[in-house]
Amino acid sequence: ETEPLTSKKDVSDCNEGGDCKENGLVVRNPKSALRLVEDGNKVHPSQGDKGEAAQISNGYSGVQSSVPCNGIGEMEDAPCTAPAAATTTTTSTTCGAEGQQQLMELEDRETWSKKIDFLLSVIGYAVDLGNVWRFPYICYQNGGGAFLIPYTIMAIFGGIPLFYMELALGQYHRNGCISIWRKICPIFKGIGFAICIIDLYVASYYNTIMAWAFYYLVSSFTAELPWTSCTNAWNTGNCTNYFSKDNISWSLHSISPAEEFYTRQVLQVHRSNGLDDLGGISWQLTLCLLLIFTIVYFSIWKGVKTSGKVVWVTATFPYIILFILLVRGATLPGAWRGVLYYLKPDWQKLLATEVWVDAAAQIFFSLGPGFGVLLAYASYNRFHNNCYQDALVTSTVNCVTSFVSGFVIFTVLGYMAEMRNEDVSEVAKDTGPSLLFITYAEAIANMPASTFFAIIFFLMLLTLGLDSTFAGLEGVITGVLDEFPHVWSKRRELFVLGLTIVCFLGSLATLTFGGAYVVKLFEEYATGPAVLTVVFLEAVAVAWFYGITQFCNDVKEMLGFTPGWYWRVCWVAISPIFLLFITCSFLSNPPELRLFDYNYPYWTTVVGYCIGTSSIIFIPIYMVYRLVTTPGTLKERVLKSITPETATEIPFGDIRMNAV
Numbered sequence: 057e058t059e060p061l062t063s064k065k066d067v068s069d070c071n072e073g074g075d076c077k078e079n080g081l082v083v084r085n086p087k088s089a090l091r092l093v094e095d096g097n098k099v100h101p102s103q104g105d106k107g108e109a110a111q112i113s114n115g116y117s118g119v120q121s122s123v124p125c126n127g128i129g130e131m132e133d134a135p136c137t138a139p140a141a142a143t144t145t146t147t148s149t150t151c152g153a154e155g156q157q158q159l160m161e162l163e164d165r166e167t168w169s170k171k172i173d174f175l176l177s178v179i180g181y182a183v184d185l186g187n188v189w190r191f192p193y194i195c196y197q198n199g200g201g202a203f204l205i206p207y208t209i210m211a212i213f214g215g216i217p218l219f220y221m222e223l224a225l226g227q228y229h230r231n232g233c234i235s236i237w238r239k240i241c242p243i244f245k246g247i248g249f250a251i252c253i254i255d256l257y258v259a260s261y262y263n264t265i266m267a268w269a270f271y272y273l274v275s276s277f278t279a280e281l282p283w284t285s286c287t288n289a290w291n292t293g294n295c296t297n298y299f300s301k302d303n304i305s306w307s308l309h310s311i312s313p314a315e316e317f318y319t320r321q322v323l324q325v326h327r328s329n330g331l332d333d334l335g336g337i338s339w340q341l342t343l344c345l346l347l348i349f350t351i352v353y354f355s356i357w358k359g360v361k362t363s364g365k366v367v368w369v370t371a372t373f374p375y376i377i378l379f380i381l382l383v384r385g386a387t388l389p390g391a392w393r394g395v396l397y398y399l400k401p402d403w404q405k406l407l408a409t410e411v412w413v414d415a416a417a418q419i420f421f422s423l424g425p426g427f428g429v430l431l432a433y434a435s436y437n438r439f440h441n442n443c444y445q446d447a448l449v450t451s452t453v454n455c456v457t458s459f460v461s462g463f464v465i466f467t468v469l470g471y472m473a474e475m476r477n478e479d480v481s482e483v484a485k486d487t488g489p490s491l492l493f494i495t496y497a498e499a500i501a502n503m504p505a506s507t508f509f510a511i512i513f514f515l516m517l518l519t520l521g522l523d524s525t526f527a528g529l530e531g532v533i534t535g536v537l538d539e540f541p542h543v544w545s546k547r548r549e550l551f552v553l554g555l556t557i558v559c560f561l562g563s564l565a566t567l568t569f570g571g572a573y574v575v576k577l578f579e580e581y582a583t584g585p586a587v588l589t590v591v592f593l594e595a596v597a598v599a600w601f602y603g604i605t606q607f608c609n610d611v612k613e614m615l616g617f618t619p620g621w622y623w624r625v626c627w628v629a630i631s632p633i634f635l636l637f638i639t640c641s642f643l644s645n646p647p648e649l650r651l652f653d654y655n656y657p658y659w660t661t662v663v664g665y666c667i668g669t670s671s672i673i674f675i676p677i678y679m680v681y682r683l684v685t686t687p688g689t690l691k692e693r694v695l696k697s698i699t700p701e702t703a704t705e706i707p708f709g710d711i712r713m714n715a716v
Contacts, residue, residue: 173364180371180523199405214634217626226434232535233428246678283317314498328570335569385467394470426591428531581664
């Protein structure tokens with residue numbers, strides 16, 4: 057019953073604008089491509105057979121099946137017959153609503169205009185505010201130059217393999233974080249929903265930090281920066297400007313004008329008593345955030361065609377500013393003290409477990425697998441794009457940027473220590489956003505041409521944050537649009553508008569006078585352990601359920617070569633252990649939160665864990681739902697739930713074939 061297909065003569069026997077009927081293929085536009093549609097209800101080959109079926113030979117053979125079709129692909133009373141690829145594979149045309157959805161998925165997918173658009177988008181996503189404030193702090197806290205050893209080891213065996221894996225998955229299956237699991241391991245589809253919830257949590261607080269930066273940017277357009285003096289309405293009696301020409305001594309209770317501007321004018325935390333009394337909403341920050349979301353909306357509403365152009369500015373501008381600030385910082389008096397403190401190795405630190413945990417966490421959150429972004433961005437690549445090279449290039453750029461940012465920060469901290477006549481460790485005690493909005497802002501304010509440097513610095517922070525926001529929301533957008541194409545595929549602009557409104561409303565709690573406390577809580581609990589759990593399950597699902605052999609075969613189809621043993625071992629064992637190691641360390645030693653003079657009460661830890669659990673709870677819920685709704689015995693349900701149910705379309709010249 058098999059018939060070899062040795063030429064394309066049969067393919068061309070189609071009426072203009074009509075369906076191809078002679079060889080049983082239903083094609084909307086026969087000039088574009090020949091698509092073989094796999095019936096989702098058919099029994100699929102096992103993982104072992106799948107590897108063989110994926111091999112492309114010079115000829116074709118197929119088993120014809122007679123299935124009458126209705127609706128999409130209706131061929132009156134003619135039977136549907138379809139040739140399959142390579143080895144003999146049973147295929148048939150999907151009918152009804154399911155067929156309509158699969159045919160919509162097989163429409164030509166949007167792709168990046170240029171390869172550089174994709175690279176800049178991924179680099180812009182990976183290089184964010186954390187590279188500027190978190191890495192330098194983590195580095196000097198954990199042994200200075202000695203910290204680069206565990207950091208590099210964790211990058212090689214943990215971060216980069218996971219980064220490469222997500223790019224390869226997204227590019228091969230060409231789906232977002234939800235629907236891609238139908239082609240990998242359906243029972244883990246809850247991972248996609250968990251990722252979307254996590255991305256929404258991130259959008260609810262991350263953009264607020266950019267609103268702070270925008271407030272600083274607007275305030276910088278003055279001859280004298282407002283955080284340089286103690287004569288403003290928001291200053292207190294403890295305000296001490298040690299940069300003034302007067303002989304002023306720095307005491308234990310002294311507060312710099314930059315700190316009071318940040319805490320009392322921008323955040324206004326003195327009007328809140330903590331998380332149990334957040335106070336009112338700051339209308340200034342609300343306007344700043346509204347403008348930021350407006351920029352975000354018009355940057356991503358049309359898809360990667362528009363966002364790929366915006367990142368030419370948002371991804372490259374920070375590097376120009378970093379170079380300018382590095383040169384300026386290196387010429388400041390006392391800069392060498394900061395560099396020495398930054399890089400002086402403390403080899404004893406390498407014996408501490410906490411150093412290795414911090415190194416693993418830093419490289420993981422810096423590269424950013426698990427947020428659905430890499431899957432989404434890679435899904436718009438061309439099928440044979442070299443994602444292996446992309447993974448190495450973007451990972452290297454990200455790590456080098458973090459390292460160079462340390463010099464930008466610590467040359468200025470050395471200058472601050474010189475001016476205060478203190479040790480660098482006393483100046484560098486600020487962590488997180490405070491390092492940028494207090495310490496660095498104060499240093500800039502007392503440089504020559506301070507207004508210019510303040511403007512470009514806060515512009516840099518905005519651009520660093522914007523392309524990360526583009527990426528996070530694109531992960532949600534691609535995931536939802538691919539999962540519900542019949543609802544949203546033609547209404548992307550409307551969906552993006554609704555999503556940005558939801559994110560804006562979700563950010564209102566962070567815009568209150570106590571909003572900084574909410575940001576800190578979300579940053580520590582809403583994303584950390586949840587993302588670690590998501591990526592751990594993702595690595596296990598791909599390596600152990602989908603199969604490392606099949607995954608490597610997929611990579612070979614795209615790139616022409618099979619990943620080596622190093623990558624296989626990392627994906628199967630080292631990377632999951634790496635993730636489990638970080639997760640267990642976090643859960644065994646939950647962080648004790650403190651911000652300014654506020655110590656977080658115990659109940660906030662419980663709330664934090666509840667927020668983190670609210671996203672990953674979708675994973676077991678969907679597993680139960682899947683097993684309950686799948687017909688058959690328990691064994692049959694489990695087997696069906698871990699077997700890919702949807703074909704992956706593989707381009708082959710002018711023909712697109714489905715590999716199961």
